[in-house]
Amino acid sequence: MAPRTVVLADLTDEMGTVWRAVTLTGDGGLVLCGHDLGRGVRSVFGMGEYEFERRLSARETDALGELLTAPTGGDLLAAIAARFPAGSGLEAFLKEHGIDGRLWSRVGD
Template sequence: MFNAFLALLRRALRPTAQTRAILRDERSEGNLRYLGATYSSDGNLVIEGQDLGDAVEAAFGYREYEWTWTIARTDLPKLAAALDTSADLMAALESRFEGPAAAGLAAFLQEHRIPYESWSRIGD
């Protein structure tokens, strides 16, 4: 009985996998850059980005650029293998692509032939 209680306690105390990752959240005078990942209700991985401000205007002529990449849940094992993880996909994304490294995520997905649907919008 005591061993069963210990096993139950160990399972309860085991850390759970992250359900969200913030890869970039930069704010400076006149600019904001954000890139985050979460799971949709049907288990797909959704990566959302938004850039606002002077830097966007200099590049595109508008002050806002936003985008979404969606990786189907059936392709998540391929992403996990590319990230060399079998456990927490969100933690692996943060570890590899947090901060300035976030700029390399699209190239990584293409290099490893991980399919994703994309949507983007430029404009105010």
Template structure:
């Protein structure tokens, strides 16, 4: 018997490769039911801004926030969250702004360096 396919636990929102370098933004569901927004930038554009060739960050939200986000997006219990996020928000900045506008802040971590 084959198990039903599981939805992926992450979705790529932005994946840019250009003369300034690379920029990757991913939203994923965490093992504890939370949500993580992750970014990783490399290249000359990062170096011009930060003085280093690499920047990465994570913004973590609890499972309670995921439930609140599902409500804010009008999702039913069987609706998939990640495809809805990808369809509704062009950039992870848009998602973060939506969360802030609704009084939701996550736990932020970042690193600059080579």
């Protein structure tokens, strides 16, 4: 399976920029990634840039699909986009259901 990506958010306002995307990987996993810049990030972290990547295994991705009632072989990315507009709430949903994946993040200027 070739990787597929859906951009959930690409927003800019006076507080900065927010970008979120989800990708289904060739091995059946899923990657949620984000990149934020600007005053909004600075107000939370004291620096102007934040980026992260959460990788789910194929097993964790299947569990997410079941929770979202995405049919096997169905469009999980569309189900994620419909349930979590702009990516909002997806991280909390994963945590609530014990889907940890692996997280990498960076804060800087």
